[in-house]
Amino acid sequence: MEVKLLTYTPEPDRVVATAARLCYAPQDAETVWAGFTREKQEEFLGRLSAYGHFSPYEHVSFTFAVAGVSRALSHQLVRHRIASYSQRSQRYINEVSFGVVLPPTVEADPAAREEFERVIAAIREGYQRLTALGVPKEDARYLLPNACQTQLIMTMNARSLLHFMALRCCRRAQWEIRELAWRVRAEALKVAPLLFREAGPPCLVRGECPEGTMSCGRPYTKAEVEASYGLA
Amino acid sequence: MEVKLLTYTPEPDRVVATAARLCYAPQDAETVWAGFTREKQEEFLGRLSAYGHFSPYEHVSFTFAVAGVSRALSHQLVRHRIASYSQRSQRYINEVSFGVVLPPTVEADPAAREEFERVIAAIREGYQRLTALGVPKEDARYLLPNACQTQLIMTMNARSLLHFMALRCCRRAQWEIRELAWRVRAEALKVAPLLFREAGPPCLVRGECPEGTMSCGRPYTKAEVEASYGLA
Amino acid sequence: MEVKLLTYTPEPDRVVATAARLCYAPQDAETVWAGFTREKQEEFLGRLSAYGHFSPYEHVSFTFAVAGVSRALSHQLVRHRIASYSQRSQRYINEVSFGVVLPPTVEADPAAREEFERVIAAIREGYQRLTALGVPKEDARYLLPNACQTQLIMTMNARSLLHFMALRCCRRAQWEIRELAWRVRAEALKVAPLLFREAGPPCLVRGECPEGTMSCGRPYTKAEVEASYGLA
Amino acid sequence: MEVKLLTYTPEPDRVVATAARLCYAPQDAETVWAGFTREKQEEFLGRLSAYGHFSPYEHVSFTFAVAGVSRALSHQLVRHRIASYSQRSQRYINEVSFGVVLPPTVEADPAAREEFERVIAAIREGYQRLTALGVPKEDARYLLPNACQTQLIMTMNARSLLHFMALRCCRRAQWEIRELAWRVRAEALKVAPLLFREAGPPCLVRGECPEGTMSCGRPYTKAEVEASYGLA
Numbered sequence: 001m002e003v004k005l006l007t008y009t010p011e012p013d014r015v016v017a018t019a020a021r022l023c024y025a026p027q028d029a030e031t032v033w034a035g036f037t038r039e040k041q042e043e044f045l046g047r048l049s050a051y052g053h054f055s056p057y058e059h060v061s062f063t064f065a066v067a068g069v070s071r072a073l074s075h076q077l078v079r080h081r082i083a084s085y086s087q088r089s090q091r092y093i094n095e096v097s098f099g100v101v102l103p104p105t106v107e108a109d110p111a112a113r114e115e116f117e118r119v120i121a122a123i124r125e126g127y128q129r130l131t132a133l134g135v136p137k138e139d140a141r142y143l144l145p146n147a148c149q150t151q152l153i154m155t156m157n158a159r160s161l162l163h164f165m166a167l168r169c170c171r172r173a174q175w176e177i178r179e180l181a182w183r184v185r186a187e188a189l190k191v192a193p194l195l196f197r198e199a200g201p202p203c204l205v206r207g208e209c210p211e212g213t214m215s216c217g218r219p220y221t222k223a224e225v226e227a228s229y230g231l232a
Numbered sequence: 233m234e235v236k237l238l239t240y241t242p243e244p245d246r247v248v249a250t251a252a253r254l255c256y257a258p259q260d261a262e263t264v265w266a267g268f269t270r271e272k273q274e275e276f277l278g279r280l281s282a283y284g285h286f287s288p289y290e291h292v293s294f295t296f297a298v299a300g301v302s303r304a305l306s307h308q309l310v311r312h313r314i315a316s317y318s319q320r321s322q323r324y325i326n327e328v329s330f331g332v333v334l335p336p337t338v339e340a341d342p343a344a345r346e347e348f349e350r351v352i353a354a355i356r357e358g359y360q361r362l363t364a365l366g367v368p369k370e371d372a373r374y375l376l377p378n379a380c381q382t383q384l385i386m387t388m389n390a391r392s393l394l395h396f397m398a399l400r401c402c403r404r405a406q407w408e409i410r411e412l413a414w415r416v417r418a419e420a421l422k423v424a425p426l427l428f429r430e431a432g433p434p435c436l437v438r439g440e441c442p443e444g445t446m447s448c449g450r451p452y453t454k455a456e457v458e459a460s461y462g463l464a
Numbered sequence: 465m466e467v468k469l470l471t472y473t474p475e476p477d478r479v480v481a482t483a484a485r486l487c488y489a490p491q492d493a494e495t496v497w498a499g500f501t502r503e504k505q506e507e508f509l510g511r512l513s514a515y516g517h518f519s520p521y522e523h524v525s526f527t528f529a530v531a532g533v534s535r536a537l538s539h540q541l542v543r544h545r546i547a548s549y550s551q552r553s554q555r556y557i558n559e560v561s562f563g564v565v566l567p568p569t570v571e572a573d574p575a576a577r578e579e580f581e582r583v584i585a586a587i588r589e590g591y592q593r594l595t596a597l598g599v600p601k602e603d604a605r606y607l608l609p610n611a612c613q614t615q616l617i618m619t620m621n622a623r624s625l626l627h628f629m630a631l632r633c634c635r636r637a638q639w640e641i642r643e644l645a646w647r648v649r650a651e652a653l654k655v656a657p658l659l660f661r662e663a664g665p666p667c668l669v670r671g672e673c674p675e676g677t678m679s680c681g682r683p684y685t686k687a688e689v690e691a692s693y694g695l696a
Numbered sequence: 697m698e699v700k701l702l703t704y705t706p707e708p709d710r711v712v713a714t715a716a717r718l719c720y721a722p723q724d725a726e727t728v729w730a731g732f733t734r735e736k737q738e739e740f741l742g743r744l745s746a747y748g749h750f751s752p753y754e755h756v757s758f759t760f761a762v763a764g765v766s767r768a769l770s771h772q773l774v775r776h777r778i779a780s781y782s783q784r785s786q787r788y789i790n791e792v793s794f795g796v797v798l799p800p801t802v803e804a805d806p807a808a809r810e811e812f813e814r815v816i817a818a819i820r821e822g823y824q825r826l827t828a829l830g831v832p833k834e835d836a837r838y839l840l841p842n843a844c845q846t847q848l849i850m851t852m853n854a855r856s857l858l859h860f861m862a863l864r865c866c867r868r869a870q871w872e873i874r875e876l877a878w879r880v881r882a883e884a885l886k887v888a889p890l891l892f893r894e895a896g897p898p899c900l901v902r903g904e905c906p907e908g909t910m911s912c913g914r915p916y917t918k919a920e921v922e923a924s925y926g927l928a
Contacts, residue, residue, distance in 0.1 A: 006725065007711055009703055015759065018702075019782035019849040026789060029702060029761035029849060050676045058780035059851045061757045063711060065725035071307065072322075072374055081313035084754035084853070086715035090304075090378075091406060093722060103371035112365045119358035119375050126351035133344045138406060139335035142304055142379035143351050146322075153715045153725060155755045157780070157851075174323060174370060212514045238493065239479055247471055247527060251550035251617040258557060261470065261529035261617060282908045290548035291619045293525045295479065297493035316522035316621070318483035325490060385483040385493060387523045387621075389548070444746045535771065536786075536838060545777035554768075554842075555870060567835035576829045583822035583839050590815035597808045602870060603799035606768060606843035607815050610786075638787060638834060 001101075001176075002067045003183040005191065012060035012158065012192040017041045020048050020056035045194045057159035057195060062188055066180065067151035070101035073176045074150050082160040087152035091138040096128050099149035101176065120145065158195050161188060169201040171216040186229045200225070233333075233408075234299045235415040237423065244292035244390065244424040249273045252280050252288035277426045289391035289427060294420055298412065299383035302333035305408045306382050314392040319384035323370040328360050331381035333408065352377065390427050393420060401433040403448040418461045432457070465565075465640075466531045467647040469655065476524040476622065476656040481505045484512050484520035509658045521623035521659060526652055528618050530644065534565035536610035537640045546624040551616035555602040560592050563613035565640065584609065622659050625652060633665040635680040650693045664689070697797075697872075698763045699879040701887065708756035708854065708888040713737045716744050716752035741890045753855040753891060758884055760850050762876065766797035768842035769872045778856040783848035787834040792824050795845035797872065816841065854891050857884060865897040867912040882925045896921070 009015055018033045021044060025032055036044075048056065078085050100120055106112045123143050130140040156164060161184065167173065168181035189196045198205045203219035241247060250265045253276065257264050268276075280288065310317050332352055338344045355375050362372040388396060393416065399405065400413035421428045430437045435451035473479060482497045485508060489496050500508075512520065542549055564584055570576045587607050594604040620628060625648065631637065632645035653660045662669045667683035705711055714729045717740060721728050732740075744752065774781050796816055802808045819839050826836040852860060857880065863869065864877035885892045894901045899915035 004726070006714075006729070007705055007707070009705060009757065009759070011703070015703055019759075022782050022847065022849055023785045024788050025784075028763055028847060029700070033702070051678055052674050052676075055780065056782050059759050059782070059849060061705065061853075063705070063715075063755050067724055070374060071378075075303065075307045075310070078307070078310055079317070084751065085311070086718055086752050086755070088721075089719045092720050101374065103367070103374050105367050105371045106362065106374070109365060109367070112362055112367050115358055115361050115365070116375065119354055122351055122354040123377070126347055129347045130338065130344055133341060133347070135335070135337050135341070135344050139337045142302060142333065142335050142338070143348065143377050145355070145375050145377055146303075147374035151718065151724060153718055153755065155853075157757075210516050212516075214515055236493070238482075238497070239473055239475070241471055241473060241525065241527070243471070250470075251527075254550055254615065254617055255553045256556050257552075260531055260615060262468070265470070283910055284906050284908075287548065288550050291527050291550070291617065293473065293621075295473070295483075295523055299492055316519065318486050318520050318523070320489075321487045324488050383486065383492060385486055385523065389525075389619075442748050446747055534838065535842075539767065539771045539774070542771070542774055543781070549775070565838065567831070567838050569831050569835045570826065570838070573829060573831070576826055576831050579822055579825045579829070580839065583818055586815055586818040587841070590811055593811050594802065594808055597805060597811070599799070599801050599805070599808050603801045606766065606797065606799050606802070607812065607841050609819070609839050609841055610767075611838035 001069050001179060001183065002065075003180065003187060004065045005187040006063045006065045006153065008062040008191060009060040013041050013045065013194040015060050016056045016158065016195060017044050019059045020044070020053065042194055049198055054159045054162065057162065058157045060192070060195070061155050061157045062161060063153060063155040064184060064187065065151070065153055068099070068101070068149055069151075069180060070146055070176060071144070071148050071150050072146035072174075073101075073180065074152060075146075076174065076177050077152075077154070077180070080156070080160065080164055082156070083164075084155040085152055088150050090141040090144060090148075094131070094137055095141060095144060095148065096124070096131065098124070098127075098144060100145070100147040101149060102147070104175065120147065158188075158192065161196070162199055165199045166202060166205070169204075169220075170211075171201070171218060171220070172211060172214065182225075182229050233301050233411060233415065234297075235412065235419060236297045237419040238295045238297045238385065240294040240423060241292040245273050245277065245426040247292050248288045248390065248427060249276050251291045252276070252285065274426055281430055286391045286394065289394065290389045292424070292427070293387050293389045294393060295385060295387040296416060296419065297383070297385055300331070300333070300381055301383075301412060302378055302408060303376070303380050303382050304378035304406075305333075305412065306384060307378075308406065308409050309384075309386070309412070312388070312392065312396055314388070315396075316387040317384055320382050322373040322376060322380075326363070326369055327373060327376060327380065328356070328363065330356070330359075330376060332377070332379040333381060334379070336407065352379065390420075390424065393428070394431055397431045398434060398437070401436075401452075402443075403433070403450060403452070404443060404446065414457075414461050465533050465643060465647065466529075467644065467651060468529045469651040470527045470529045470617065472526040472655060473524040477505050477509065477658040479524050480520045480622065480659060481508050483523045484508070484517070506658055513662055518623045518626065521626065522621045524656070524659070525619050525621045526625060528648060528651065529615070530618060531615035532563070532565070532613055533615075533644060534610055534640060535608070535612050535614050536638075537565075537644060538614050538616060539610075540638065540641050541616075541618070541644070544620070544624065544628055546620070547628075548619040549616055552614050554605040554608060554612075558595070558601055559605060559608060559612065560588070560595065562588070562591075562608065564609070564611040565613060566611070568639065584611065622652075622656065625660070626663055629663045630666060630669070633668075633684075634675075635665070635682060635684070636675060636678065646689075646693050697765050697875060697879065698761075699876065699883060700761045701883040702759045702761045702849065704758040704887060705756040708758075709737050709741065709890040711756050712752045712854065712891060713740050715755045716740070716749065738890055745894055750855045750858065753858065754853045756888070756891070757851050757853045758857060760880060760883065761847070762850060763847035764795070764797070764845055765847075765876060766842055766872060767840070767844050767846050768870075769797075769876060770846050770848060771842075772870065772873050773850070773876070776852070776856065776860055779850060779852040779860075781848055781850050784846050786837040786840060786844075790827070790833055791837060791840060791844065792820070792827065794820070794823075794840060796841070796843040797845060798843070800871065816843065854884075854888065857892070858895055861895045862898060862901070865900075865916075866907075867897070867914060867916070868907060868910065878921075878925050
């Protein structure tokens with residue numbers, strides 16, 4: 001999996017602070033903007049987050065290039081609707097040499113792995129034969145597996161990203177999209193450390209789990225997150 | 233493919249006419265509602281549609297149960313974001329006896345069909361072996377093909393449906409989702425004949441194609457639509 | 465203020481339960497639907513709500529006719545974006561005899577009330593004179609006050625309604641939109657008692673306030689809600 | 697009215713071209729990005745626009761600071777839901793010295809202007825008296841007129857902006873929001889000339905009016921737009 005922050009609204013922390021402050025300030029936007037030192041941004045965004053007032057977080061967007069993920073992941077991902085996606089099309093691109101995402105449980109078991117690879121080879125061969133017989137790519141792809149690699153460009157605003165991370169960094173999320181969510185979080189934190197200070201699963205952020213009796217019972221710790229993703 | 237209108241906002245034509253009329257009427261909502269005979273609804277909704285004022289169409293929603301469609305279709309479908317979906321989960325349901333959607337181009341060619349079914353059998357066997365080896369369902373499904381059947385419940389408001397049909401009834405849309413769009417149109421027309429009077433591809437509705445040089449050059453005719461879907 | 469539930473998706477509790485169940489059930493939608501007795505709906509929706517899984521709540525929508533509210537209220541209301549509105553237009557309707565919403569703090573103080581009514585009379589006279597001078601209605605209305613009464617038709621799905629009520633039933637919400645939110649809640653509860661069982665401010669629903677140091681410190685009680693709105 | 701482009705996604709033309717190209721390209725996002733010379737962007741975005749494929753336009757957002765506009769304008773503006781707003785609050789800011797937007801038809805007629813200003817003075821006096829009597833700002837503002845100036849920060853992605861301009865640059869749009877739309881267009885064109893090349897009312901962009909019998913009959917010309925806004 002590759003996750004790269006392709007572009008984003010410049011100075012995201014400052015933009016959000018300015019927008020939020022404008023609602024209650026007699027000054028104009030440029031004066032508010034100019035007056036926001038880093039310290040004031042930190043103090044002000046801290047309060048905003050404590051009150052749960054996240055609508056100003058929508059003013060900044062982050063665009064990620066994601067590659068080497070499965071179609072199982074992308075089908076889940078695009079269910080997040082307050083977001084924009086442009087994804088590699090299986091209708092128009094020849095997928096004869098498609099890559100696959102191998103689930104860790106399969107990778108860890110030699111018998112499972114062998115079986116997995118045998119089936120993938122059969123699919124690859126089938127796809128090739130169908131297209132050789134004149135079946136259009138858009139129909140031959142009906143054989144392609146969920147494991148098939150895809151790539152996409154995704155844009156979310158900071159509020160939508162917070163929601164995405166709260167749901168998908170959770171241990172109950174499916175492992176591949178969880179991996180994506182943590183990587184997205186790490187990239188976002190590098191450029192907007194104040195906005196994403198409290199991004200992540202509720203167990204890490206608020207010290208409590210909203211899943212009730214379905215809770216996994218193993219809250220994330222800062223140490224684990226730092227060890228795995230470099231940024232807690 | 234099965235498409236069933238599960239439920240919808242009652243009296244959809246009247247609800248939309250009332251909401252639209254309220255913007256310009258000195259009367260209250262109940263008086264406007266009561267005064268809308270069928271003839272007045274028809275005349276008024278005709279004008280609304282001619283002016284392209286579709287925001288009142290959002291007040292009514294339609295909920296469809298869709299089954300026997302592929303995951304290739306559902307991945308495209310859920311890209312329509314002004315809509316709600318609840319879909320059968322491959323993480324939690326055992327898919328050992330999954331059904332498949334067979335593309336017509338494959339069905340029409342005996343050699344292609346044989347190859348297709350051979351690969352599907354290999355996938356089914358692989359899925360079974362992986363789960364027998366203890367691989368979780370959510371990982372074994374990485375082998376499942378795009379052809380794998382799914383079912384879902386989808387809700388869209390009438391404005392979103394008009395957009396969906398304009399894009400997906402088009403001959404350039406992928407054949408399976410096009411089939412869905414035409415069936416959704418037929419179901420919707422039965423209960424909201426005024427709202428969906430001009431639903432469908434631009435070639436049928438407005439007599440022109442917006443795709444420019446990518447146009448298929450074969451506009452739909454009322455006769456063809458009536459022969460295929462029973463409602464033009 | 466008048467709030468009337470104009471229409472809604474029939475059998476809302478059952479629709480949501482069916483959609484949610486479909487994700488994990490091997491049966492088809494109609495079988496799931498048919499099997500949902502009232503008791504099973506109650507048990508199942510209780511679990512769904514406890515886990516915080518609200519996406520199936522989007523499948524049902526509720527359409528309200530709202531009248532006798534101010535433009536101060538409607539400007540706030542339409543900030544809820546996952547919703548549809550059709551509102552009486554001040555551009556096209558002659559507002560010479562506009563009604564007003566009188567804030568309780570003004571009503572309670574005779575001097576304030578007199579002053580308020582004096583200014584409203586001056587506005588009404590000014591509006592009339594401007595239109596008599598040939599100023600278009602859409603420009604004369606620049607004089608109309610926030611207090612000016614409006615009417616609108618609003619549609620929200622149940623998930624969006626839950627969000628609306630959580631924010632706007634709160635004592636920190638502005639009094640007029642809070643009144644609307646509680647009335648909307650009462651109407652919704654009558655027809656979808658299971659879905660809206662936990663609708664309302666966090667203090668009432670979860671026994672805690674998310675506003676931190678900005679909390680009002682006076683949580684709603686069931687007794688107060690029942691006394692004021694008839695349904696707790 | 698002041699309209700300032702506060703910030704935006706850097707290199708917007710290139711971002712959109714890259715996202716759109718990725719759907720059909722075997723290369724990865726960075727290779728596509730690197731290969732997009734200005735000439736190729738122009739050619740490619742021209743085709744995208746001709747086909748009406750605007751979903752990649754969502755990947756770039758533009759944030760405007762808008763001041764000196766009326767609450768009549770802002771109430772209309774926030775009806776555009778695929779957008780984010782942070783607006784000066786009349787609940788929390790003392791508006792005793794509020795500014796007003798004077799409609800041109802009122803400004804042009806001395807009698808109307810005098811009447812308008814007389815009423816505004818009465819409102820200002822009333823607001824001051826109510827607050828002096830202890831009425832909270834959030835209630836005293838029920839007297840404030842639609843003409844009352846407000847300021848806000850607005851963010852829209854390029855697709856939503858195209859829609860906004862198509863509707864609101866139209867001569868049938870209300871004059872104040874039309875002025876805003878043209879200014880927003882001028883600002884956007886400066887930094888994303890390829891994306892907004894065909895932004896504006898349908899009469900200017902496509903040479904035809906979709907309003908049917910409600911058409912104003914006076915299509916915009918490039919000469920008029922250039923004379924008024926400096927960028928055609």
